[in-house]
Amino acid sequence: MPDTNSLLATARAKLEESLLAKGLRRSSERFAILDEVYSRNDHFDAEELYQAMHQKSYPVSRATVYNTLDVLVECGLVIRHQFGDEDNVKSRYEKSLGRRQHAHLVCVVCHRVQEFCDPRLHLIETNVGNLLQFNVQSHSLVFYGQCAGDGCQTKPADESK
Incomplete structure (x- = not known):
């Protein structure tokens, strides 16, 4: 880099x-x-x-x-x-x-965006392109959910406690 x-x-x-x-x-x-x-x-x-x-x-x-x-x-x-x-x-x-190519996690509560890399994503991109005879130039992957750790500023209090 x-x-x-x-x-x-x-x-x-x-x-x-x-x-x-x-x-x-x-x-x-x-x-x-x-x-x-x-x-x-x-x-x-x-x-x-x-x-x-x-x-x-x-x-x-x-x-x-x-x-x-x-x-x-x-x-x-x-x-x-x-x-x-x-x-x-x-x-x-x-x-x-x-x-580098990466994917995202987006918290639907605090809207924080986190990046992650996983080499399997590149492998999937390559395999899908080969299988469907398609020249993949880029991809985008976003997971939406809620922060599970203490970093979420607006996370609702755990009601089970």
């Missing part, structure tokens, strides 16, 4: 190339948002990113955050996930460069 500085340099070069190809402005705000995204190791929503930028005293508008996230998704630097049920779908994002 590349180090953080080379990963960020690669991401910045890819964003620059994408902006040039699309005739979009190469603004300092867009690159600052990219830097913030690549400094994180979590799943975040646009509002959390906006708040993080303001906590660092970087004046950027919500519209710029949302628009830049769209650009970052389009050029493959960020992945957008739609976690939630049909009544409460929320877009959450994560950086994509330097990340």
